Amino acid sequence: MTGLKLISLADRIELTALGTTAVLVVTEPRALDRAEDVLRSELTAVDEACSRFRADSEISRLHDRAGSTVVVSPLLAEALSVAMRAAALTDGLVDPTVGDAVLALGYDRDFAAVAADHPEPAAPAxxxxxxxxxxxxxxxxxxxxxRGVTLDLGATAKAMVVDRIALRAAERAGCGVLVSVGGDVRAAGPAPEEGWRLGVGDDHSQAEPDLTVTITGGGLATSGTTRRTWRRAGRTVHHIVDPHTGDVPSPVWRTVTAAAATCVDANIATTASIVMGDAAPGWLAERRLPARLVTAAGEITNTAGWPAEQES
Structure with missing residues (x-):
């Protein structure tokens, strides 16, 4: 729900999916219907496979069969591989087994239905x-x-479906495509001559972005602690969990936005950065990942060539 807002002018479709806003933009107006078919089918498929809020989803059925070997569908297999790769790349900072910790904090249904204030304290982390x-x-x-392990593929599965939609829609439509789901972005196919212009800020729905960047391909993602928040026994909590503690991480970064070859890799980097805190700029710089990190006080740190602040 944080970060990146498309401000390029082009033909688009916008809809609500996965508890957030999905936007698809094409460079050729006549191709919009074909690209929209890909958008809708991919969003439906990933929800049916990966949603922990649906009793009939494939991942819910997998939880029901914990302790037994299960052959999963190709789509859930892809989502599991993405999640396991994220965990390996980050030494467990992005870990799909945080499901019970997220549930304990109160994120146990689509975010729109989560109570804004839980009077009862969460179970010990x-x-x-x-x-x-x-x-x-x-x-x-x-x-x-x-048995006893609950998976949460939310962040990586959302980034995965952004990549899938962009690549498949560009191929089917035969033109440039940009996809944003909850502010996580992927561009594929030929970009507009001026590139895709994106507003960057704490919230992808804010009217005035903090700055503007232009991309011609690849992925951008933002992770943050300002939007998906609620209170638990008087304490503000959010949807990003430190797997090492089972609790929300120390409040170092308000938002982190990163660019990478894919939306998945950008999302892995931003989520890991929120969890690791002070070490994040060095970690990102070592991996040559351009990123913008904003503290709770609004102080900004850029890494690996992320553009300096400018007027939007």
């Missing part, structure tokens, strides 16, 4: 079980989920 406990064979699509 406990570290996530650990992604390495999930026995996953991507070649056979077999997964053995230990």
């Amino acid at each position: 406990r570290p996530a079980p650990g992604w390495w406990r999930v026995a996953w064979n991507p070649e056979t699509r077999e997964v053995l989920l230990p």
